[in-house]
Amino acid sequence: MKVAITSSGNSLESKMDQRFGRCGFFTIYDTETKGMEFIPNPNKEVQEGAGPASVQLVASRNVQKIISGEFGIKIKSLLDSLKIQMIVFKEPEKTIGDIINMLNK
Amino acid sequence: MSPRPVRSRKISNPPIISGFKPYGNRKTIGDTGTVFLHIEEYEAIRLCDYNMLNHYQASEAMDISRPTLTRIYARARQKIAEALVLGKQIIIEGGKIYFDSDWFLCSSCGCYFNNPEKREEIKECPLCKSTNISNYDPEHDIPEESMLRCNDLCICTNCGYEQPHLFGCPCKEEICPKCHHNMIRKGTLNIRNL
Structure with a gap:
């Protein structure tokens, strides 16, 4: 199963990004193969509609869960219809490595 | 009546x-x-x-x-x-x-999550696998304003007034308190070096 985590940088030590649509990178983590991919977010600087565009990007990778600090108001109905689970995790100090360890527990 | x-x-x-x-x-x-x-x-x-x-x-x-x-x-x-x-x-x-939004709260790691596959019952936290979960109603527990803040700024396209961006409030819908102009996210527009 694939999980997307919003990240501020492209390493395991980088902190989780508290924003969804305008995060720095998306970490796509596969819990079965333990494979990992960092995708730079092309929607970081767009004027509006960053959230829905990011949903498209993440959904094209077939993820089933998204972990982020917060989701904007346009996101929920989109993710509901795509049957992607949202996990709101308000711990700005946690790194990507910490979260992956939690997922593997 | x-x-x-x-x-x-x-x-x-x-x-x-x-x-x-x-x-x-x-x-x-x-x-x-x-x-x-x-x-x-x-x-x-x-x-x-x-x-x-x-x-x-x-x-x-x-x-x-x-x-x-x-x-x-x-x-x-x-x-x-x-x-x-x-x-x-x-x-x-x-x-x-x-819309039916079933939110759950995990007491172990403090995360919130929803259940998009409504036919299946949720038994454990998807993040830490703890079974210590409860239902959560966002309408009753209004988050504190500090929880809504992030480091981004909304900026007025007319006078350049800046204010902190709040989660869930699109910048476009914010109105500048000084000149009543629409605002945008800071750093997303190249005009006038905003």
Whole structure:
């Protein structure tokens, strides 16, 4: 199963990004193969509609869960219809490595 | 005496399209008009005719009484029949509805999560696998304003006034308190070095 985590940088030590649509990178983590991919977010600087565009990007990778600090108001109905689970995790100090360890527990 | 207020109808998912258009008009009668099918009426059709539930089961799913469901369902069929017979366009919108958002709170790691696959019951936290989870109602627990803040700024396109961006409030809908102009996210527009 694939999980997307919003990240501020492209390493395991980088902190989780508290924003969804305008995060720095998306970490796509596969819990079965333990494979990992960092995708730079092309929607970081767009004027509006960053959230829905990011949903498209993440959904094209077939993820089933998204972990982020917060989701904007346009996101929920989109993710509901795509049957992607949202996990709101308000711990700005946690790194990507910490979260992956939690997922593997 | 005033009538009882309308009870909100629970909708599991929004429809995947926003309407239907007729085609192949035999006579060129031009615009035939529009039927507005409420989302609750769409949901009644979906539950009763697509999922083959009876009216009692469908009313439970929408959190309304059985007679109310039957009335909504009858209205839905009437509207769809009207559109079919008169060749009208159908637009699905409106109605007093709320989307079924089941949020859960994990007491071990403090995360919130929802359950998009509603038929399956959630037993453990998807993040830390703890079973210490409870239901969470965002309407009752309003988050503190400090929780809503992030490091981004909204900026006025007219006078350059900046204010902290709040989660869930699109910058475009924020109004500058100084000059009443619309605002945008700072750093996203190249004009005037904003």
